Amino acid sequence: VPPQTPRSLHCSAAAHNSESSLVPGPPEPRRKPIKALSPYEDLFRQAPGVERDKASFVRTVQNFGQHNVHKRGHVDFIYLALRKMREFGVERDLAVYNLLLDVFPKEVFRPRNVFQRIFVHYPRQQECGITVLEQMENNGVMPNKETEFLLIQIFGRKSYPMLKFLRMKLWLPRFKNISPFPVPRDLPQDPVDLAKLGLRRMEPDLSAKVTVYQMPLSKDWTGALDPTQPHIVGIQSPDQQAALARHNPARPVFVEGPFSLWLRNKCVYYHILRADLLPPEEREVEETPEEWNLYYPMQLDLEYARGGWDDYEFDIDEVEEGPVFAMCMAGAHDQATLAKWIQGLQETNPALAQIPVVFRLAGSTGELLTSSPGLEEPARPPPPEGQEEEDTVQRQQQGQS
Amino acid sequence: MALIYKLLNGTYILSKCPKRSTALHPFLGIHFADYCSSSLQKPEAAPGKASSQRKTEGGLQGHHQKEVAVDITSPEEKPEVSFDKAIRDEIKDHFRRLKDEIVNHWIGPEGRPLHEVLLEQAKVVWQFRGKEDLDKWVVTSDKTIGGRSEVFLKMGKNNQSALLYGTLSSEAPQDGESSRSGYCAMISRIPRGAFERKMSYDWSHFNTLYLRVRGDGRPWMVNIREDTDIIQRKNQMYSYFMFTRGGPYWQEIKIPFSKFFFSNQGRIRDVQSQLLLDKISSIGFTLADKVDGPFFLEIDFIGVFTDPAHTEEFAYENSPEISPRLFK
Numbered sequence: 001v002p003p004q005t006p007r008s009l010h011c012s013a014a015a016h017n018s019e020s021s022l023v024p025g026p027p028e029p030r031r032k033p034i035k036a037l038s039p040y041e042d043l044f045r046q047a048p049g050v051e052r053d054k055a056s057f058v059r060t061v062q063n064f065g066q067h068n069v070h071k072r073g074h075v076d077f078i079y080l081a082l083r084k085m086r087e088f089g090v091e092r093d094l095a096v097y098n099l100l101l102d103v104f105p106k107e108v109f110r111p112r113n114v115f116q117r118i119f120v121h122y123p124r125q126q127e128c129g130i131t132v133l134e135q136m137e138n139n140g141v142m143p144n145k146e147t148e149f150l151l152i153q154i155f156g157r158k159s160y161p162m163l164k165f166l167r168m169k170l171w172l173p174r175f176k177n178i179s180p181f182p183v184p185r186d187l188p189q190d191p192v193d194l195a196k197l198g199l200r201r202m203e204p205d206l207s208a209k210v211t212v213y214q215m216p217l218s219k220d221w222t223g224a225l226d227p228t229q230p231h232i233v234g235i236q237s238p239d240q241q242a243a244l245a246r247h248n249p250a251r252p253v254f255v256e257g258p259f260s261l262w263l264r265n266k267c268v269y270y271h272i273l274r275a276d277l278l279p280p281e282e283r284e285v286e287e288t289p290e291e292w293n294l295y296y297p298m299q300l301d302l303e304y305a306r307g308g309w310d311d312y313e314f315d316i317d318e319v320e321e322g323p324v325f326a327m328c329m330a331g332a333h334d335q336a337t338l339a340k341w342i343q344g345l346q347e348t349n350p351a352l353a354q355i356p357v358v359f360r361l362a363g364s365t366g367e368l369l370t371s372s373p374g375l376e377e378p379a380r381p382p383p384p385e386g387q388e389e390e391d392t393v394q395r396q397q398q399g400q401s
Numbered sequence: 402m403a404l405i406y407k408l409l410n411g412t413y414i415l416s417k418c419p420k421r422s423t424a425l426h427p428f429l430g431i432h433f434a435d436y437c438s439s440s441l442q443k444p445e446a447a448p449g450k451a452s453s454q455r456k457t458e459g460g461l462q463g464h465h466q467k468e469v470a471v472d473i474t475s476p477e478e479k480p481e482v483s484f485d486k487a488i489r490d491e492i493k494d495h496f497r498r499l500k501d502e503i504v505n506h507w508i509g510p511e512g513r514p515l516h517e518v519l520l521e522q523a524k525v526v527w528q529f530r531g532k533e534d535l536d537k538w539v540v541t542s543d544k545t546i547g548g549r550s551e552v553f554l555k556m557g558k559n560n561q562s563a564l565l566y567g568t569l570s571s572e573a574p575q576d577g578e579s580s581r582s583g584y585c586a587m588i589s590r591i592p593r594g595a596f597e598r599k600m601s602y603d604w605s606h607f608n609t610l611y612l613r614v615r616g617d618g619r620p621w622m623v624n625i626r627e628d629t630d631i632i633q634r635k636n637q638m639y640s641y642f643m644f645t646r647g648g649p650y651w652q653e654i655k656i657p658f659s660k661f662f663f664s665n666q667g668r669i670r671d672v673q674s675q676l677l678l679d680k681i682s683s684i685g686f687t688l689a690d691k692v693d694g695p696f697f698l699e700i701d702f703i704g705v706f707t708d709p710a711h712t713e714e715f716a717y718e719n720s721p722e723i724s725p726r727l728f729k
Contacts, residue, residue, distance in 0.1 A: 138691075163723065166720070166722050166723050167669075167671070167723060170720050170723065171669060174717065175642070178642060178644075179620070179642075179644045180644055181618075181644055181646050183618075198647075201618070201646065201647065201648070202646065202647055202648030202649070202650075203648070204650065259617075259649070260617050260695065260697075261617055261618045261647040261648065262617050262618040262619050262647065262692065262694070262696070263618060264692070265692045267694055270648075272649050274649070306709075309520060310522065311522055311523065312522055312523050312706055312707075313523060314523045314524075314525050314611070314702070314704050314706070315523070315524075315525055316525045316528055316702055316704075318613065318651070318701060318702075319559075319561040319562050319613075319651065319701045321651075324649050324650070327648075327649070
């Protein structure tokens with residue numbers, strides 16, 4: 001049974017003829033609090049076969065204008081349309097916003113004399129116009145000349161929507177490109193591509209190489225392998241490879257994770273392979289090699305300082321943590337998947353075969369873990385040569401510690 | 402704090418003012434206005450009075466009416482701490498701080514010799530190396546307006562950094578007037594001098610803010626508040642964005658003070674002016690990026706330094722269309 005929508009007295013019957021042609025849908029499940037349906041909600045309900053997309057939204061908005069010459073209730077209709085934009089997936093489409101602004105009757109709300117200009121002329125409509133522009137701003141849509149012309153036609157040059165438009169034109173370009181680590185608006189849907197994007201973002205070294213150790217199998221795979229195979233994508237830079245090759249096999253390396261990384265509105269999880277800090281006595285002192293090239297210096301140590309009195313260093317010991325050797329993003333966070341990652345890493349880092357690997361996987365996603373000297377569990381003695389032995393010390397952290 | 406409380410209640414007993422709530426409340430309102438409800442409690446000199454100083458959800462007024470009705474000089478639960486002794490200790494502490502301030506004024510600004518202050522080019526303002534460093538910060542979320550975000554602050558591993566973590570929820574509270582919600586903030590407490598006077602930071606020799614943080618890729622907003630004694634100034638702040646990279650590496654963020662834009666009551670104003678650095682009250686970090694989910698931010702330290710390569714005075718011009726009165 002189609003719900004009883006409140007009809008205004010002067011509403012033309014033609015506006016609701018779509019209601020009779022609709023197949024009555026199943027009753028909506030009750031939610032608390034029960035919301036009353038807005039007057040034009042049924043205009044947005046599509047026939048069962050029709051998909052909710054830009055074309056149907058545009059059609060609905062145009063239908064409102066056609067059936068309702070005097071455009072009664074346009075404010076309510078516009079508010080409802082703004083709410084429904086997200087369902088139809090058009091909230092970032094400038095043409096749709098211009099079409100929505102087109103619903104306003106033109107030239108009626110412009111102030112004609114000084115008294116109308118002093119007092120906010122047609123405040124409800126101006127508020128509605130401001131709401132449309134505010135939703136554009138929230139979704140990062142930049143208005144264009146057509147929007148400006150529409151606003152002038154509808155509200156006049158000295159109105160509040162026009163003022164908001166000017167402010168948008170001023171501030172949105174100022175903040176458009178301030179992020180030093182921009183993330184594209186349309187994130188890739190493929191998890192492997194998303195992992196590659198995330199790993200490239202996290203690793204500051206541009207010469208790092210991304211390797212896909214395992215691809216997720218397509219859904220219609222009927223082979224012997226497990227169809228729910230997770231993807232494993234890893235990244236390692238040449239400096240990290242060299243550091244891992246130099247690493248002392250007597251000390252273990254840890255696989256820590258999962259840690260969360262947000263890319264716009266998607267959260268991905270990554271694991272890292274790191275070792276502890278060497279105690280001060282074991283740290284190697286870097287030797288400055290002899291200058292073997294007379295044409296240009298091989299090491300250039302340029303500083304900001306203009307003289308001896310310039311000191312731009314902070315008087316604090318920064319937090320030091322152990323070196324990170326590689327990072328990976330995997331579909332599953334269990335030890336078997338990460339073991340496959342380690343095996344894949346061994347191909348490019350043969351030294352990893354001799355080094356014991358300790359898995360420290362947190363039970364839930366929490367903050368980045370580093371070892372504190374008191375809590376570390378000692379790894380078993382290094383394995384016999386030629387064999388890789390994984391010490392499976394899995395410590396379940398309680399919640400967010 | 403306990404001293405002021407006793408003085409105020411002393412006035413109540415003396416004057417027997419029937420409208421005690423209105424008499425006390427503005428006084429206390431000014432005093433407590435900058436303490437938001439938080440999950441931390443500041444350690445008090447008199448632990449027995451901590452319960453009366455703590456902010457409850459029910460609001461200041463109801464709480465004080467309950468407290469004032471009880472006999473003030475009732476014996477404490479812990480017999481070894483006496484209220485009067487705590488008062489005396491606190492008075493002595495305040496006078497000592499006053500003496501220090503006067504003596505330090507002779508040595509130089511803030512007790513350091515002038516040549517050191519003038520030549521300084523990098524200064525660590527907040528560091529997180531112990532629990533007492535965490536007490537300088539207050540943590541708020543939109544729970545105060547009825548939302549569902551949670552935020553907590555604790556020391557990170559090895560007591561070497563602070564970790565701000567929680568969950569953001571942009572579900573709007575059903576109070577009929579908010580259509581959007583979802584924010585979490587960490588604000589520094591205003592530095593206090595003797596007798597709880599408000600002091601301020603003087604960063605006029607520096608021109609860049611330096612933060613060593615490790616985030617999870619979310620964009621944060623850094624807000625700087627100036628001297629908040631005047632009531633209009635309480636809602637004004639200068640802000641800019643801080644983009645975290647995510648990942649296991651520590652990130653150094655340098656934000657020049659010329660990039661901060663002015664906002665009042667949460668809205669960017671048309672008339673923009675430079676952030677003046679001589680009376681900074683507090684700094685804060687806000688997360689409000691409309692994405693639901695858990696977040697974390699690890700902070701190593703916060704400092705200010707002079708970037709000699711940065712010569713910009715102010716990054717934003719005023720527009721003659723929006724604010725024509727400036728261009729007459």
